[in-house]
Amino acid sequence: MTFAPLEPNMIKSSLCEKAGFTSRALRACAIAAGITASVSVYAQSSDGVEDLHVTVESGDTFTGIVTRELIDLDAWGDVARFNKLESPDRLSPGDVIVIPAEVLRRRNYAKVVFVKSKAVHHSVADNTKKEVVKGAKIYPGDLIETDKSGFVSLSFSGGSSVNVQPESTMRINVIKCIDKDEACEIDLNSENGKLSLDVQSVGFKKPTIFSIDSPYASAAVRGTRFDFDVDEGNILGVTDGVVEISLNGIRNTIDVGKGVLAGQGRSINDTYDLLVQPPLRMSDDINRVSTEDIISWDVVNGADKYLVAYATTETMQDVVVSLTEPDNITKPDLSSGEYYVSTRAVDPNGLRGFPSKKKFSRVRIDEKSTAPELEVLISGSDMQVTASGGTGAVEIKVGNSLETIDTVEYLVGISTHQLNAGQTISIPVNSSKQWYLQARKVVNQSTVSPYGLLYFFDKSGQ
Numbered sequence: 001m002t003f004a005p006l007e008p009n010m011i012k013s014s015l016c017e018k019a020g021f022t023s024r025a026l027r028a029c030a031i032a033a034g035i036t037a038s039v040s041v042y043a044q045s046s047d048g049v050e051d052l053h054v055t056v057e058s059g060d061t062f063t064g065i066v067t068r069e070l071i072d073l074d075a076w077g078d079v080a081r082f083n084k085l086e087s088p089d090r091l092s093p094g095d096v097i098v099i100p101a102e103v104l105r106r107r108n109y110a111k112v113v114f115v116k117s118k119a120v121h122h123s124v125a126d127n128t129k130k131e132v133v134k135g136a137k138i139y140p141g142d143l144i145e146t147d148k149s150g151f152v153s154l155s156f157s158g159g160s161s162v163n164v165q166p167e168s169t170m171r172i173n174v175i176k177c178i179d180k181d182e183a184c185e186i187d188l189n190s191e192n193g194k195l196s197l198d199v200q201s202v203g204f205k206k207p208t209i210f211s212i213d214s215p216y217a218s219a220a221v222r223g224t225r226f227d228f229d230v231d232e233g234n235i236l237g238v239t240d241g242v243v244e245i246s247l248n249g250i251r252n253t254i255d256v257g258k259g260v261l262a263g264q265g266r267s268i269n270d271t272y273d274l275l276v277q278p279p280l281r282m283s284d285d286i287n288r289v290s291t292e293d294i295i296s297w298d299v300v301n302g303a304d305k306y307l308v309a310y311a312t313t314e315t316m317q318d319v320v321v322s323l324t325e326p327d328n329i330t331k332p333d334l335s336s337g338e339y340y341v342s343t344r345a346v347d348p349n350g351l352r353g354f355p356s357k358k359k360f361s362r363v364r365i366d367e368k369s370t371a372p373e374l375e376v377l378i379s380g381s382d383m384q385v386t387a388s389g390g391t392g393a394v395e396i397k398v399g400n401s402l403e404t405i406d407t408v409e410y411l412v413g414i415s416t417h418q419l420n421a422g423q424t425i426s427i428p429v430n431s432s433k434q435w436y437l438q439a440r441k442v443v444n445q446s447t448v449s450p451y452g453l454l455y456f457f458d459k460s461g462q
Helices: 012-021 021-031 062-070 078-084 101-105
Strands: 040-044 050-055 095-097 112-116 119-125 128-131 141-148 151-155 161-164 170-176 185-192 194-198 209-213 217-222 226-231 235-242 244-247 251-256 260-261 270-274 305-311 319-325 337-346 355-364 371-377 382-388 393-399 404-405 410-412 415-420 424-428 434-443 454-455
Touching: 021 404, 050 062, 050 101, 062 078, 062 095, 078 101, 095 404, 141 151, 151 319, 161 235, 194 209, 217 226, 235 244, 251 260, 371 454, 382 393, 382 415, 382 434, 415 424
Parallel strands: 185 209
Antiparallel strands: 040 050, 050 095, 112 151, 119 128, 119 141, 141 170, 151 161, 161 194, 170 185, 194 226, 209 217, 217 244, 226 235, 235 260, 244 251, 260 270, 305 319, 305 337, 337 355, 371 382, 382 424, 393 415, 393 434, 404 410, 434 454
């Protein structure tokens, strides 16, 4: 709400007079005091952050109001001085406390939850340019710029997040996420690059109002996941929810599973189907990946290439490695630890399809450990496998094809099984196909032996 100027003789609020407001705050205070139907009223400031006017109700205290509206009491002194209250807790119902925009602005920010490689933060508050660091606060007006390998993940109030991809710029125009009874409003601008967005409204009674502007088009979102590629003249793909895109006065609503292209020679009325998930060829429960393993997925019809990303959290807000692969196979270059891998098929237009995602453990190889030998018998549609030699846990990978990377052949796993040395398991197979098997010893949770011999069986069972 923007307050219109009033003449001094129209001001009748005793609290405003005794608090000694400046003329601007006094006018706003008087109007807010006259509004009894609402506890909180906002006055618009130039950068999208607003003064908050809180009408005191029975039982309210100054510290209680500040704690409620600002989460903590760090700024209570600033609020008291702004209102010129000598005894802040001596309030009466109907009084008005103004929390200035500058104080609210300190909590109205996005937080950097992950940064990789080179990224620059242009701050409007102190007119500086500095390296982006994890935990930094990015305020309205600030700009993030990444280099060719840079990646920054931002988290907003209400649970929304934005991943700024390499060689991208993004400016925050507006963040208005103060009143939990209203919607959290976020407005971004991007001149170039790629953004991935996940819009949520956790804790807010209304859906988050999220919009992004570019030189080509604008998109408005209410609770959704989508990709926005500015470099290609706005490629927008929606993988959850609904997005409204506008260009030169024309609007189109893009449903989940659809994409649109904007820019010269393109119409936002033309929509395209996003490609399906590329199912990962990984077990649901046994996913150990060493330097002797590859990660592969099923081919997606219509795919021009695949995007692969590795992160340490399921939300994929901390991508540590990102790759573009021409085929449905990749070999991760990662240190030991727990990771999530996400794969997406990209069509010839550049639209990114639905992602597949799984968790796996990057394990090291103990060269001193010896892999077990296998005894294999195929009978009908069952493969009987016995691990012999040594003690302890054994991991067996089963597949029916090999892939070559840098002259080295890797087994493409269809299933992975764990058993104890000396134990026999039965694995359902299609006896008309050829099958490969490999086994390795599980030394501990983060260590395995090298793979042993590669076993091959054709449809005759030999």
